[in-house]
Amino acid sequence: MATQTQPTFSERMKKLYVRILLRMLAFLSSNMRYVSRKVQAEIDYLDVGYTFMLDVKGADLTCICRKTEEGRFRRVPLREVATDVEPGSGLSSAQNDAVTVDYVIAFRSLEYAFQCFSGGKSLQDALAERAFTTRGPNSTGVSLTYMFTALLRSFFFWRRAYRNQPVASTN
């Protein structure tokens, strides 16, 4: 007989934390551009209408954000997303007004997502451990990674994962 383990209190808290962060992601990305030139530069790199999805496998947590004409990000409800094409495939949807997702970052577990969103692990370290998979054009995926790294570093610069990261000199 199959049994299902109940999530522990710690797991429920982590899930809640990640859910809140995902909810706030569009707001944070949009507003951090005023504080960080790096965030602004990467937002500028992405085309208007560019849409990305963050997904946490096994946790039923998804966040979709779309760049608006004002250069902000808007959170897109799942019901607005095209269902006839796979997210990140680059294919056009036949569904009128449906949003197609250009790029997908899928964390392989809630634990990895929590570690990244709480500064316990830098995105670079997560990439090194293959903590997430991606789908979509590399160029914009790289830009998103730069943007999220700048965003997370702004909050978690004091944590070990973000201290002593090599920074290129522009001299």
Added chain:
Amino acid sequence: MKGFEYSCPTKIVCGEGSLAKIADELRDQGIAKPLVMTDQGLVQLHVADHLFNELMAANVPYEVYDNVPPDSSMDVVNEVAALYTDKGCDGFIALGGGSVIDTTKGAAASLSAEGVDFATLQGSEILQGSLPPLVAIPTTAGTGSEVTLVAVVADTEKHVKLSFTSYKLVPHVAILDPVLTQSLPPKLTATTGMDALTHAVEAYTSIQKNPVSDSLARSAITLIADNLFTACADGKNADARTSLALASLMAGASFSNAMVGIVHAIGHSLGGLAHIPHGQAMMLLLPHCVDYNISQGFHKGLYGELLRDLDEACYVASDPDNRDTVFARRLHEMNERFHAEYGVPIKLRDLGVEPEQFEEIAKQARYDGAALYNDSEITIDVAMGILNAAY
């Protein structure tokens, strides 16, 4: 120790005469009618005949696609996938360099995803289904594509090289027979060998480096250092050719799991925008990127460790604090020797790349997939600096 993943499921068949085992390998893979992928150059130089003769001798029916261009494109990938289905093939043999093998991977991946356009599969670990059986037979010793999870295909409209990564893209069998590389001219032997060296060096300094990939990278560097000049001077030397083929494979198995960095990011961009052949770009950029990393204090001590594999006498003779710099100098010296002895271009100006192109190349390099695996962020200024140094 940091967590890591490593996978290299390819069966390796290596050595003089190993191509004669092709029929057995096809049988083991359940291939009754392969689609042989190759290019016009290999057909005209009769290199492909070595394979065709083995297949005919074993009464293996096969189809041939011999029009893979040096910079393969999405159109070719999709055309091959359609041909495979039309001809009723049940497996691939990729005979050629990186372009042929990567095109084959692309077509195989497209077929595994029920014939979807390969362009829709960009990213990492997207493929769910297994590829049709794929036997890779490299005819250069450089790309290591016969064991890697990467396929690089050009988008000829946007002048961009697109990379696809998935454990599913790794070929099932790799056959390394020196008879297939013996006719390579010294210039091409040098640039492809330096491509393999770049794979090993970048894998050793990548953010995804791990003990298994490190070990393969170091062994590959030793084999290259011991055999590259010999193979250039004496192309028929089967031992040197076999060793280089193996070095390329080992470097491939290393970077397939550790990935690459700044040299490849700029190199892909040079390939896409200035049409510089990949090996040539790697050879030309490697010493300058190493110089830059040393100047910034990146990878401190790691290059010095590799000096032991590249030139042990030099390692022993040099001051431990100075070994990184000596390693970089040895790379420059290797390039200068290839230039002096075989006329290999080692400056961008000799390849017709002009400074007016640098900004666009640098911007594309910043957003190349390989940039993510570089330890430090590649800014446009950094890439411009390296391009200027290589000019």
